[in-house]
Amino acid sequence: MTLPRTDLGPERETRVRAPGKVNLGLRVGAREPDGYHPLVTVFQAVSVYEDVVATPAEGFSLTVSGPQADLVPTDGSNLALRAARALAEYAGIDDGVHLHIDKAVPVAGGMAGGSADAAAALLACDAFWGAGLTREQLHDLAAELGSDVPFGLMGHTAVGTGRGDVLTPALSRGEYHWAFAVRDAGLSTARVYTAFDELAGAGSPGPDSDLELLHALSAGDAHALGRALRNDLQLAALELAPDLAETLAVAQDAGALGVVVSGSGPTVAALGRSRQHAHAIAAALTAAGVADTVLTATGPVPGARVLTSS
Template sequence: MTLTPVEPLPEHEVRVRAPGKINLSLRVGAREADGYHPLTTVFQAVSVFEEVVATPSDERTLTVSGAQADLVPTDSSNLALQAVEALARRTGVDEGVHLHLDKGVPVAGGMAGGSADAAAALVACDALWHTGLSRPELLEIAAEVGADVSFILMGHTAVGQGRGHLLTPALTRGEFYWAFAVQDRGLSTSACYQAFDELHGGEPGAPDPELDVPLMQALRAGDARALGAALHNDLQLASLELDPHLAEPLAVAEDSGALGVIVSGSGPTVAALARSRQHALALAAAFTASGVADRVLTASAPVAGARVLSSD
């Protein structure tokens, strides 16, 4: 009998889970001289997750599995590797690491899948390398890597300003249930902002947090119906301009009794707020039956940010 050699176990492994996000409200100001748009947004972390496993390595490398894994870059353009480099610079670490990303959040879907990978990589390497940074220190590094990375590290619900990285936790009561119509085709965030500028002639109004008072009140009260009525996305028309077929899942969700429906971030994922967990499953079934989504997901919210699941 021939025995198959057994691969040696890694001497140390850290597994981290990080959530995707939706923007319950996204208000966009005029493009500034640096090319960025000032934002006022309300993030909510949802139970659609990325998992990142970090193991020791001579180099800093990355592999990917899960849905749409073939669309994810594995070179230095990947946000997770950029997060690792940022952590190493801050702490003076010169060790390598191998990251394995298991994708659950749609790629280029407006739900911050890449940012979730980056947040998870920060937490994983902080544990693997024993750098011992505080959560505020990790948040500073996260903000350097990407505007959404800080929120994914924090999780739950928060108001984001500036480029979305200046965060204030938001008081939320209860649990909300969502169904997502996911498209395999992605939408470029930069193209969406360019379309936004063209639609508004480059002169939209500045963000005004006061405009979202009803939404914040709905969150504090745990009132899903009021939250659905207050959902808002300044980029939605731009997303529809780039991908007119998104009108179809929006219409299906409305016809199926969603409390509110919105394009998530820059799209193309469409998020529908349900009355209950069972209603979220019904909305997902409607998306599937009507053929308006390549995949459907359901989730609850809010959930915690990037956290270590295991460290061996």
């Protein structure tokens, strides 16, 4: 179908918020013939957010504000713009849209900021254009854009398999408190996987379920969760950025229940006993000068949601 043209007046606006994530567990199998690695990962959405605002436009355009905004491409390679175009094509919509991203999730930090943008853009454009897509349709579009994008829609806590895009909600009790050590210089996901292949070799074991971690979440046991944190890409990230070892050590010395590189890095996630303890870990990371920025957050939180639409 083709929706009718709408008023391009500035009063129309839809704002959507989507969270970043931390991989509590990330198990990676050897690269398969198609070039992809099979994954089993446990995602937790955390309270570091990307806001995407959709407003009327003749074509498709994008602006960005917030920390590291200058590092975000605003051309057709941007994942949020790709999401808008994909939804328009799928729903048969001829209208354009301007997207503005207000960033808080680190760029190329292993916390899925770009994927959060894409998830937020899908939901924002669906609401802005009145396309009326189902959650299943939005999920399918999200999966075509990237393996972390579907989780940006779902949020909370989930197990991802396949390439990480086949999601199953995970039972999680309680609230978890995090300190994140962020580097201005990101790590390329492709480079980290290449380093993983070189380190692990063809005999790398396939991914396995993380029962200890899932039991800790279902019990709401932060101490057990800290012990169960695991990331098979961590050694590869350390190979590319050896100074991450000092960041990990500072967080451990500050009494973190568990410390792990988030996703493909270089962000380091440290689990605190409480909100106050997470702030204390953040203070230790800041004082040691082992991060360019330090954030604190809680999880789990919901996935992409419409804040305002007019």
